[in-house]
Amino acid sequence: MINSNQIINGKVTLIEALNIMDSTDRKLLIICDDNLFKGVISIGDIQRALLAKKDLSLSVLDFVRPDITVASVGDDMDLIKEKMRKERIESMPIIDVDKKLVDVIEWNELFDEANEPVHERIKCPVVIMAGGKGTRLLPLTNIIPKPLIPISDRTVIEEIMSSFKCVGCDKFYVSVNYKKEAIEDYFSDKNDFDIEFIHEDKPLGTAGSLYLLKDKLKGTFFVINCDTLVDVKLEDLVEYHRTNNNMITVVSVIKKMSIPYGTLETEVGGVIKSIKEKPEYVYQINSGMYILEAEALKYLEDNTFTDITDLIKKLIDNNEKVGAFPVSENSWVDMGNWNEYLKLVDKYSKNK
Secondary structure, eight states, rough: OOGOOOOOOTBBBBHHHHHHHHHHHHHEEEEEEEEEEEEEEHHHHHHHHHHHTTTTTTBGGGOTTTTTHHHHHHHOHHHHHHHHHHTTEEEEEOOTHHHHHHEEEEHHHOOOOOOOOOOOOOOOEEEEESOOOOOTTTTGGGSSSSGBSSSSSSBBHHHHHHHHHHTTTEEEEEOOOOOHHHHHHHHTOSSSSSSEEOOOOOHHHHHGGGGGGGGTOOOOOEETTTTTTEOOHHHHHHHHHHTTTTTTEEEEEEEEEESSEEEEEOTTOEEEEEOOOOEEEEEEEEEEEEEOOOOOOOOTTTTTTHHHHHHHHHHHHHOOOEEEEEEEGEEEEETHHHHHHHHHHHHHHHHH
């Protein structure tokens, strides 16, 4: 069934397409002009455009891939289903002989929740930073440590671990400090996850506690804050990280900022060079999720407070390669404040 909020025309820009994806909670839009199918634009296409430093004010038609998989009117539904399963296609356009869009078949129309798209298996350990006090969520965190705050029928840390476990990441290191006994007690009778707790005798920052794992972590591993949820295709993230030979890859969030006024660019003496009316700027901000190589840990010092941004600066100063992997703003939740927490609870309750 064709959903009107999934269809855009060829005049739409990349930044406009990104805004539509965020507002409609979609990762793929179908491009049509006068009902003629022109292609699709996905969040992956926008990611590649950002990585290539392309102008996001360009038309989506400039970024349509030539190898789009579509089905034709009259195709056998079993074959369509098999093609979607094999290629992990979440939305399949159906077009007729005149290239007109007739229908769109969605993954959830053919498969139930237990039969989600097959994921590649990633055998990388995951480090979860769970030692903070969660001061932005006071007074709740006076009683409940931030990792154990519920967002559905599970805690936030369980939601994070589940997202990794479904791609084969089954070893978790959890760095704890504040209310560490409560966190360990909670998991004492749970066998869903293979967890090893790392004790910070004092707060060590978002990277300092990694030093305690330098003899345990080998090769590639993930790091994520315990209040961060990111809807990202982990297979693509690992492929990008390894293909680019990064020491660290930061999962960045595409943040759009609109200025509701005309902005002036001036020269010396106050001479106006140009005026931009209500411009929109695009930035990449730090999501709190990373993928690292164990070699990066040699830049850490024992028992020293170090944020991961300090580690990144050290790597850059030493000519190590650090990359960014962008995701849409709607794919990221920083659960560390009340507004985001309440929105997250509402989202999960609607999905039940």
